[in-house]
Amino acid sequence: MAPQSASAVPRDLAPAASVALPPDLSVWLEQHADALDEGSLDAATVLPRLAAANLFRYGVPEAQGGLPGTDIGDAIEAVSQVAEQSVASAFVAWGQRVFIEYLLRSPNTALTAAWLAPLLAGEQAGATALSNAMKFLSGIESLQIGAREEGGHWVLDGRMPWVTNLRVQGFLVAAAVTAPDGTPAVVALPHDIAGLVRSQDLSLLALQSSNTAALEVQGVRIGPEWLIHSDARQYLPRARPAFAGLQCGLSIGLARRALRAANEAGKGQASRGILAKPLEALRTQVDELNASLIAGVRSDRFVVEPWALFEIRIALAEAANQAVQLELQASGGAAYLKPAGAGFARRWREAAFLPIVTPSLVQLKTELAKREARLAAEAAA
Template identity: 25%
Template sequence: MTTTAHPLVTAARRLARELLLPQAERVDQEEVPASHVEALRRAGLLGVGAPREYGGADAPVAVARETAEILAGACCSTWFVQTQHHTPVKLIATYDSPVREKLLRPLATGGLMAGIAFAHVRAFPRVPVRAVAERGGWRFDGRVPWYTGWGLNDVMLLAGVTDAGKVVFVVADAREQPGLTPSAPMRLAALTAARTVSLELDGLWVPEESVVLRMGQEEFARVDLPRAANAGPAVFGVADAALELVARSPEGEETARVLRERLDAVRRESYELADHPVPHACVPQRLAVRTRAYDVMRAATTAAIVAGGGRAMALDSRAQRLAREGMFLLVQGQTAEARRAHLGSLAAG
């Protein structure tokens, strides 16, 4: 994306080159190993956006984006596991709660790894997970359809919705316990390696001091909308990696050049919109640019398959892995509004 000399960008490039990329096809067919998470911790990449006073790097958003692109382009499964971690870190750092002093430093330094269990809140008015005040804490019942990083994460940011329409976010241990039962690891078309399970909650109790924040369902949707309308860095990282493969083929140099120009243009526009000083501004434009980013990514991964020929059908083919990862990114973090915008664009041709 840039030639940024920030030490975390340098560390991400080294990690991608020496560890993630050489092992990516094997990891894709197995699972993200704990050693990958440890390598991210040692490199300081688990604290990229965390406050300095708690041991984080407090790096600029451009650095966070570039490191995310690098990691996703090298091994999307590893990127997906670690990207879950940054949301709890940001939320805990933003809101004053007892959790901040207890957990923010170990999370910022990578001593603890966190996951997220709240995407189901977007299903409102359905309430897949219900939260009820009980015995000086909160009881959670229902089903978390997707939870990534099981067996790698120490804690998770869990959310449920009260009968009054409030979303309650808590930190809970990411382990089987009374009231929490994980499914077997899911077999998926892409990113099976990211250790995704569903969680059955049947009276999981979490103490009040583990609450990070409460907000109304409508406020959650308002805060979530602009974030979900933007194209994520992983889209650009996977597209970049695919174009590197295309450029290496004898017939692909010109195709790679043209598609890279398109990719660079949509990346610039996407990040400019994401940095708009008014978070809720330009949502239709953000969605349109997000769709264009998907189009370029899909063209890049398709070109990598074409350039690879029959070899691309092998499960250990990098081109095929990138194409499947691109398919995953089409629905990752998807909202109903984003889905409508993308389908409308496809129908319009």
């Protein structure tokens, strides 16, 4: 059995309240949020900034370099607070912290011992290409990388079309592969291994300083030292709550920031009265969804009830989009003027990303619809 990470540390199920970004990081993110979104600031600057604030140490066992008394709920809150300032930076934080979680949950202790410290310090980037695997787990698509055996090694071929945090200064990427015996497995690949080819950064509508690119896997040879887990079907259901839970931090942070901006924009305006009620209702909804998310990830509820996590992920992404729309209504024409509306324009683009980040809302809703149909059929039988 894979060792448990600090995500499973017993704790009161109240929302995380012990996380506070250092003021210098908050100021830096606020000052450079537009540049990070547009790609005019070097993406290489993001990871060291976040690591210097100990962002990746939340929820990691103290004995392995983590912050004492913290768990996965605190890690989600940390990503959320970064997303309040910059979703591009939060996207990087999500990829790094999820990769760290993969190592914490891996039975390959030598791999964890070799790479955990540089990942926590931001000296090495961790990239998760397991979105394909999460969709495979739900029966949405097949794995995109296959392995054959040659001389005691696996030889991998395939492609990863969209991966974030592929820092050109060095990265490890987690990938799901079909093993030679047909079993889905999870492996780590270092950036400089022969046959792994990184594309140029993808031309994104937003979140451009996130080191997002494609990877070609062409005859990559690996030994057992790079195996995160030999059976993804056992491993991924337990890793999925952290994967999706940390991803939800993007929506939580953006919703909070847009609601705050809407409230500030509405002060002293006639529109404030008509918008006060929907703003307060949405703020309450986001708080309740956040509390349910953190409680569910802490208690391992989502391991056995993944559909409940899917519902929260959908609701939070939709809430973030609603919050940005309310910000627009509260700001009026000012939101459409440059440069005053630059922050709103960025949040609008950030909100457009949330429904499509894998697994997309359409994919999640499709899975929930299948479950409802199956339950209905069972009830009618």
